[in-house]
Amino acid sequence: MAMAGEIGVLPRGDFQRLLDALNAKGYRIVGPTVREGSVVWETISSVFELPIGWRDQQEPGRYRLEQTGSPEIFGVVHGPQSLKPFVFAPREPLLQIERSKDGFATHPTLPQSEKVAIIGARACDLAGLATQDQIFLNGAYRDPYYAARREGLFLVAVNCTRALNTCFCASMETGPRAKHGFDLALTELDDQLLIEAGSEAGRDLLSNLCLSRGSEQLSAEAATRVDACAQSQVRRLDHSRLPQALYDAHEHPRWDEVAGRCLACTNCTMVCPTCFCHTVEETPDLSYQHTTHARLWDSCFTQEHGYIHGKNMRPTIKDRYRMWLTHKLASWIDQFGASGCVGCGRCITWCPVGIDLTEELPALLTPSEQQSTTSRRPEAAGG
């Protein structure tokens, strides 16, 4: 029997036992389910709701699912959603505000903390969540809304044994193995899953399952497959010269070229596991006596994001793409001590026109003859 800290073996045909054990602990179980040509997180109760036999093929601007007929449960690496929507909600009501005789009264609307077990988070997703934790929980201003949602999560990670064309987590050192931040981590082999606990709650659940111990041979095979996944990644992001090299590329002509393709549609920032920009919105009633004050996902690609007191600081798409990429890959390091990119590749796949930051960065870091010698030259197209 597998003891705490050890690796258990769950036959694939018994996977429902894991869901049942989580259910018995009072968790709502969420997993990837096939919808509209991809996978999205949905509440599930049965293993058969998971994308069994499906595989995703991803490339710049293109996502396709195919049914292989295999019994594989976790053949789909990921869909457009990271773990972000579970904690940093797309639309979070913050306050109800009522007018009163002397002004107004505010009533915070904290979400109820709910026990949610998420099945199938990938190493890149965990890295993204750790980055968001750093932003919303660990700074000077702990966000109570995020905290309430974060508190109840039980994370069942899946180590990747197949890399997508768009994956580059190996070069960002975030995957494909889930190293920390999970309660349980699975590795799917031919007809069984190895389960490793990463937290007290995970160890507790693992011991409840009474699984047989994984042999060293099985562990070695799992490690080999995960290593092979890392080796097979065709994309990489060389961040060795960051952040400075990207600051030095501020006037590179490539920014104009990529701006010609960029739609400023916000998709890259929406699917990014780390992007945290938001706006607030009022929804008053007709009497203007009451309003709902809510936080919404926003993006540095919108026109209003760059607007401050009578001037738009980023009127052009070039300004916005440069702002995003420079923050994500360079100034994020100055701000938070690590890259803002976890290498999940979602911004590449879900860009409608397939802009690929792993292509843009090397192009931007290659000196150009057209490069301006003056730094921080005023923009040609001002607002």
Added chain:
Amino acid sequence: MSNPELRQRPRLAVIKFASCDGCQLSILNLEDDLLALGQALDIAYFPEASSAMNAGPYDIVLVEGSITTAEDAHRILSVRQQAKVLITIGACATAGGIQALRNWGDIEAFKQAVYPRPDYIQSLSTSTPISEHVHVDFELWGCPIEKGQLLRVITDLVAGVQLHLPADSVCLECKRRGNVCVVVAKGMPCLGPVTRTGCGAICPAMGRDCYGCFGPSEGARKGPGLPPNTASLARHFHEGLQLIPVEVLRRFRGINGAVDPFRNESTVWENKG
């Protein structure tokens, strides 16, 4: 304070030009809020809803429909004179509507083809938005408008707050809703990346591609910002999704085809076809 009982209620008129009445129906569809609306406003002229039609002037005039006849081109001038605040509602009034497809056609040939007595038809050769005729204070996009946006605009007007609605792309709302992108996952020529938000991303939520009924996103006429990058999206429709030039043209020349940058983009692909 903006307590409507302490002051005179603003007088509202809803006036129709060339249109299908769908946007006016969106007002009537505000079922839960109609009573409050009736208390906040004096609904003075709204023939679609009431036979009591009171003369102007009005504080708020909602204009539906485009200008397609010489008579209407005169009538809108007097409507403007009656209106303290004039707001267009819907694609017809704001952009010329689907009937602006006539702007590329032969109006005489249409008359001959459709009517037994074409000489009875007195119609301009173009359909034009209200803003090409008179000053418009605010524009509500959509075919039809989104009733929540209308309610918000009326709420803000009554309270004396500056009018503002988001002009971001549909994609932002689509992702907030958790929709799967139909361009990426299905290869559909969705106009969402260059179309104004406001509808709630309802078409992609149903697995359909957006056809741009809310018009261009930020940077459209009467809005701040630069126009959306229709050229890049059109190029992707052609090179990536294999649409032939006439199909690209038709994507952009739809309900809001008469307004730039959609108008210009359709012309670019007409010339390639």
